[in-house]
Amino acid sequence: xxxxxxxxxxxxxxxxxxxxxxxxxxxxxxxxxxxxxxxxxxxxxxxxxxxxxxxxxxxxxxxxxxxxxxxxxxxxxxxxxxxxxxxxxxxxxxxxxxxxxxxxxxxxxxxxx
Amino acid sequence: xxxxxxxxxxxxxxxxxxxxxxxxxxxxxxxxxxxxxxxxxxxxxxxxxxxxxxxxxxxxxxxxxxxxxxxxxxxxxxxxxxxxxxxxxxxxxxxxxxxxxxxxxxxxxxxx
Numbered sequence: 001x002x003x004x005x006x007x008x009x010x011x012x013x014x015x016x017x018x019x020x021x022x023x024x025x026x027x028x029x030x031x032x033x034x035x036x037x038x039x040x041x042x043x044x045x046x047x048x049x050x051x052x053x054x055x056x057x058x059x060x061x062x063x064x065x066x067x068x069x070x071x072x073x074x075x076x077x078x079x080x081x082x083x084x085x086x087x088x089x090x091x092x093x094x095x096x097x098x099x100x101x102x103x104x105x106x107x108x109x110x111x112x113x
Numbered sequence: 114x115x116x117x118x119x120x121x122x123x124x125x126x127x128x129x130x131x132x133x134x135x136x137x138x139x140x141x142x143x144x145x146x147x148x149x150x151x152x153x154x155x156x157x158x159x160x161x162x163x164x165x166x167x168x169x170x171x172x173x174x175x176x177x178x179x180x181x182x183x184x185x186x187x188x189x190x191x192x193x194x195x196x197x198x199x200x201x202x203x204x205x206x207x208x209x210x211x212x213x214x215x216x217x218x219x220x221x222x223x224x225x
Contacts, residue, residue, distance in 0.1 A: 033212040033213075035212075035213060037216075042218070043201060043203075043218065043219045043221070044203075044216055044217070044218045044219060045157075045203065045205075045216040046216075047213055047214070047215055047216075050212065050213045091156070091157070095212045100147075100159055100162060100172075101159075101212070101214060102159075103156050103157045104156065105155070105156040106155075106156050
C-alpha cells in the first residue's frame with residue numbers, strides 16, 4: 001500500500017532563513033507520481049509541483065526547489081530566503097498509476113518577520 | 114481556463130439535519146472528481162471519487178454519500194449529520210488521464 005510520511009509536524013523559522021520540508025514515501029509500483037501542495041490560512045490547497053517516478057531531475061522554481069531521490073524514497077521541498085507569505089501547511093502526496101492520491105499529514109510552516 | 118466552485122463556503126447545522134454540498138467545475142469536460150474531508154489540524158481523507166456521471170467510488174464507509182448527476186457537478190450529501198461530520202470539505206478535480214488534482218475553496222462545516 002502506498003504511504004506518505006511527513007515527520008515534521010511544525011517548523012518555525014525567521015524570515016530570510018532557508019527551510020527544508022521532508023517527505024518520505026512508500027510504494028511497490030515502479031510508476032508513480034509525487035506532489036507538493038500548499039494550504040494557506042484561507043484553506044484552499046494550491047498545487048505546487050508534480051514529479052513522475054522516471055524523472056529524478058531536481059527542479060527549481062524561484063525560491064522553491066525540490067529534491068527527488070528514489071534511493072531514499074524521498075521528495076524534499078526547500079524554500080530559500082523564506083518570507084512571511086510562505087507560512088502555510090504543506091502537504092506531500094503520492095499517486096500510483098492505478099490508485100488515488102494519498103496525502104501526508106502535512107507540515108505547518110510558520111515564518112516570523 | 115478551468116475553475117472549480119464550491120458552496121456554501123461555511124455551514125452550521127444541527128445534529129440530525131440533512132446536508133448537501135455542491136461542487137462544479139468549469140472549463141473542462143470529463144474530469145475525475147473527488148471529495149475530501151480535513152478534520153481540524155489534520156490531513157486530508159479521501160471520501161469519494163468519480164470518473165464519470167453516475168460512477169461513484171467510496172473510500173470510507175460513513176454517514177455520507179455522493180452523487181454526480183452531471184459531468185461537471187459533484188454533490189456530497191447526508192441524511193442525518195453527526196457531530197463527527199464537522200470539518201473542512203474540499204472538492205477537487207483532475208484532468209482525465211493525468212494525476213494532479215486541483216482543489217476548490219472548500220466548505221467549513223460545523224455540526225452543533
